Amino acid sequence: MSSKFLxxxxxAVAIIAIQIFTQITDSxxxxxxxxxxxxxxxxxxxxxxxxxxxxxxxxxxxxxxxxGGYISAFLTTHNLTAMKGKxxxxxxxxxxxxxxxxxxxxxxxxxxxxxxxxxxxxCTVLIVAYVIGGxxxxxxxxxxxxxxxxxxxxxxxxxxxxxxxxxxxxISGVPGFTLLPGVTISGSGSGKxxxxxxxxxxxxxxxxxxxxxxxxxxxxxxxxxHGAEDAAEAMGIPTANYKLKVFVLxxxxxxxxxxxxxxxxxxxxxxxxxxxxxxxxxAIVAIxxxxxxxxxxxxxLILNYFSLRGSFGTYDDAVFGVILILIMLFAPDGLIRAQxxxxxxxxxxxxxxxxxAL
Amino acid sequence: xxxxxxxxxxxxxxGGLQAVNEVSFTVxxxxxxxxxxxxxxxxxxxxxxxxxxxxxxxxxxxxxDHQVQGLRPHQVASKGMARTFQHIRLFPKMSVLExxxxxxxxxxRAGFVAGMLSIPHTWSEEKKIREKAHxxxxxxxxxxxxxxxxxxxxxxxxxNVELGRALACEPKLLLLDEPAAGLNMSETTELGALIxxxxxxxxxxxxxxxxxxxxxxxxxxxxxxSYGKKIADDVPLAVQSNSEVINVYLGEDDA
Ligand SMILES: Nc1ncnc2c1ncn2[C@@H]1O[C@H](COP(=O)(O)OP(=O)(O)OP(=O)(O)O)[C@@H](O)[C@H]1O
Ligand SMILES: [Mg+2]
Numbered sequence: 234m235s236s237k238f239l240x241x242x243x244x245a246v247a248i249i250a251i252q253i254f255t256q257i258t259d260s261x262x263x264x265x266x267x268x269x270x271x272x273x274x275x276x277x278x279x280x281x282x283x284x285x286x287x288x289x290x291x292x293x294x295x296x297x298x299x300x301g302g303y304i305s306a307f308l309t310t311h312n313l314t315a316m317k318g319k320x321x322x323x324x325x326x327x328x329x330x331x332x333x334x335x336x337x338x339x340x341x342x343x344x345x346x347x348x349x350x351x352x353x354x355x356c357t358v359l360i361v362a363y364v365i366g367g368x369x370x371x372x373x374x375x376x377x378x379x380x381x382x383x384x385x386x387x388x389x390x391x392x393x394x395x396x397x398x399x400x401x402x403x404i405s406g407v408p409g410f411t412l413l414p415g416v417t418i419s420g421s422g423s424g425k426x427x428x429x430x431x432x433x434x435x436x437x438x439x440x441x442x443x444x445x446x447x448x449x450x451x452x453x454x455x456x457x458x459h460g461a462e463d464a465a466e467a468m469g470i471p472t473a474n475y476k477l478k479v480f481v482l483x484x485x486x487x488x489x490x491x492x493x494x495x496x497x498x499x500x501x502x503x504x505x506x507x508x509x510x511x512x513x514x515x516a517i518v519a520i521x522x523x524x525x526x527x528x529x530x531x532x533x534l535i536l537n538y539f540s541l542r543g544s545f546g547t548y549d550d551a552v553f554g555v556i557l558i559l560i561m562l563f564a565p566d567g568l569i570r571a572q573x574x575x576x577x578x579x580x581x582x583x584x585x586x587x588x589x590a591l
Numbered sequence: 592x593x594x595x596x597x598x599x600x601x602x603x604x605x606g607g608l609q610a611v612n613e614v615s616f617t618v619x620x621x622x623x624x625x626x627x628x629x630x631x632x633x634x635x636x637x638x639x640x641x642x643x644x645x646x647x648x649x650x651x652x653x654x655x656d657h658q659v660q661g662l663r664p665h666q667v668a669s670k671g672m673a674r675t676f677q678h679i680r681l682f683p684k685m686s687v688l689e690x691x692x693x694x695x696x697x698x699x700r701a702g703f704v705a706g707m708l709s710i711p712h713t714w715s716e717e718k719k720i721r722e723k724a725h726x727x728x729x730x731x732x733x734x735x736x737x738x739x740x741x742x743x744x745x746x747x748x749x750x751n752v753e754l755g756r757a758l759a760c761e762p763k764l765l766l767l768d769e770p771a772a773g774l775n776m777s778e779t780t781e782l783g784a785l786i787x788x789x790x791x792x793x794x795x796x797x798x799x800x801x802x803x804x805x806x807x808x809x810x811x812x813x814x815x816x817s818y819g820k821k822i823a824d825d826v827p828l829a830v831q832s833n834s835e836v837i838n839v840y841l842g843e844d845d846a
Contacts, residue, residue: 442707449706449713450699450720453685457693460682467642467676468760469668469697478703524684 237444240527241437248433252426264429265420266541267534271432272494273514274533275439279486281518281529282443286452287479288459289370292511293381294487296388299506300361301354301488302495303392306404308350309496312336313343325349334408347410347496355488362484363477370476382508389506403502410496418496428497435493436530439486443526455479509550513540516557594653595620595764595795596641601650601660603633603640610636611647612819618764618812623786623796625806628816629839634799635677637816638766641797642674643667655763669697673762675753677769677799681741687752688737691727694759695720727755731785746773750782758789765789767798771805783809807831815839 255261280294313331316322325331330349336342345353369380392398399405409419416431417424446452457465458472466472495501504510517536521528536553539545545552596618603611610633618624626634639645641652643664652660659667673694682690699720701713728734731751736744741752750770757765767786771779783805790796790809800806806813806827813830815823817839823830830836 445709446703446706449709450696450701450717451703451706453689453693454696456685456689457682460684461680463644463664464676464680464682465693466664467644467668467674467680468693468756469665470693471663471665473663482703 293385295510302491358488
């Protein structure tokens with residue numbers, strides 16, 4: 234337990250060190266990509282919980298990310314001024330769910346408060362995940378992958394085809410999200426450093442929650458389901474229920490990631506819902522070692538950062554596809570894992586013992 | 592003597608095969624009952640029916656005052672039934688200790704939210720789970736293997752871990768599917784003594800076993816299945832001299 238918090242503390246120190254480094258080297262512009270990386274990582278750790286610990290694949294998590302982001306973007310930008318008279322809107326207004334602001338051209342806007350939008354978006358995603366997860370999680374392996382892939386494709390086609398959601402352009406002009414007085418998630422303006430810390434702070438909070446879960450009774454039960462579902466069931470673990478809960482939980486992480494990144498970017502587009510995004514997240518979890526939140530976060534940090542910097546150029550999506558294939562072929566347990574050291578040790582032992590035998 | 596398990600007219604069909612055919616029997620609380628029969632007689636199928644892995648086509652299963660036919664395995668388990676598998680099913684990539692800790696699942700509560708927030712209540716619960724697991728490892732002489740990956744152990748040790756995991760459930764009824772398979776003679780004798788000790792702690796045992804020596808030694812009653820049908824259900828001596836049973840086992844070298 235204490236080693237867990239020591240690790241988290243060490244990670245927090247590293248995050249601070251990175252910020253100080255960018256300050257000293259006058260390269261604070263890196264913070265934008267690093268902040269975005271933190272939000273993507275939030276999705277990745279949730280997915281790691283689902284794939285690595287509970288053993289359930291999802292190729293549809295970009296869908297949950299997009300549902301969260303799009304709902305939040307829509308509600309905080311869609312002008313309700315004309316509908317002020319409608320009873321439902323009046324009710325929302327009465328409960329303080331709406332805020333008025335000026336648009337770019339000085340016109341009056343009446344939109345949902347980001348907190349209200351956020352809660353609606355998260356709840357919607359949780360409900361969708363619950364409804365989808367129920368039947369889909371009865372499937373295993375390839376079939377589960379296909380079904381979640383299908384879900385991802387449907388969400389992609391919906392956001393791409395709905396003019397109310399900006400079709401191919403997506404939704405822009407999304408306002409900042411004031412979490413607390415003085416703390417606003419927003420990419421424009423002066424709060425670059427603050428936003429960096431908010432994003433990584435949220436990620437570290439998410440990691441702490443998941444690391445706690447992993448070392449709890451529930452985490453053990455999830456590993457058992459992963460290892461031998463029939464035996465887990467025979468030990469009294471309600472396997473279907475646990476799989477559904479962890480699926481909904483990971484969808485919730487994806488939703489929060491989508492919502493916060495959308496407010497940070499001020500926009501969201503259909504590419505966020507694309508299947509290639511889902512594949513990318515799975516690739517990151519895989520290369521991080523599947524059953525390692527730390528591996529997933531470090532790989533997410535590195536790969537998302539370079540991807541966002543444009544280092545992979547036009548091959549961006551291809552890079553992640555290739556990574557996934559290579560990992561599956563040569564290192565199905567990922568690169569970041571203690572086992573690598575053990576393997577190396579036993580490899581050398583074998584060589585030396587062979588020599589001794591000669 | 593109270594009846595812990597009673598099975599009435601239980602049947603299960605797989606396609607054209609009547610795997611279990613109108614089987615009825617009872618298991619007395621605190622006893623050891625053996626279930627024997629030639630390969631393919633339907634013994635494992637009967638276990639799967641009782642533990643909820645598959646649902647019967649017809650029949651009633653009464654376990655400790657609950658009708659359990661058609662319940663999911665985890666529901667049956669939570670009523671106090673634990674089992675081992677004919678083909679050992681340990682949790683890979685988990686230590687012996689962790690495997691046995693899983694057995695405490697039904698006796699602990701912490702859910703997703705409590706686990707994520709790591710609220711203090713979960714710490715004391717976790718401590719209790721660990722203590723009980725150590726207690727069971729001590730009982731089975733597994734203490735020295737606590738931190739070893741369970742699936743890396745020898746066959747006999749794996750069987751013991753699986754038994755420990757089931758015991759951690761503190762079941763009323765323990766179902767053992769061929770626990771002596773793959774064990775040598777001295778290991779089998781030890782297992783027999785162990786099962787008797789388990790019974791002495793108050794746990795009722797229903798055991799499928801091919802090793803007749805072991806079965807005759809430890810069981811209070813023996814139920815014999817052949818082609819899904821019950822052909823005998825009596826004390827060992829009577830079963831041994833039952834002509835139908837002798838017939839079924841004729842030509843089998845372990846009879
Ligand atoms: N899930 C299933 N689907 C179809 N047939 C099955 C299934 N499970 C068992 N059977 C068949 O039912 C019959 C009884 O099998 P069962 O495993 O219960 O026998 P058993 O008495 O445990 O035998 P053994 O001593 O070999 O373990 C066999 O003919 C088997 O092939
Ligand atoms: Mg069998």
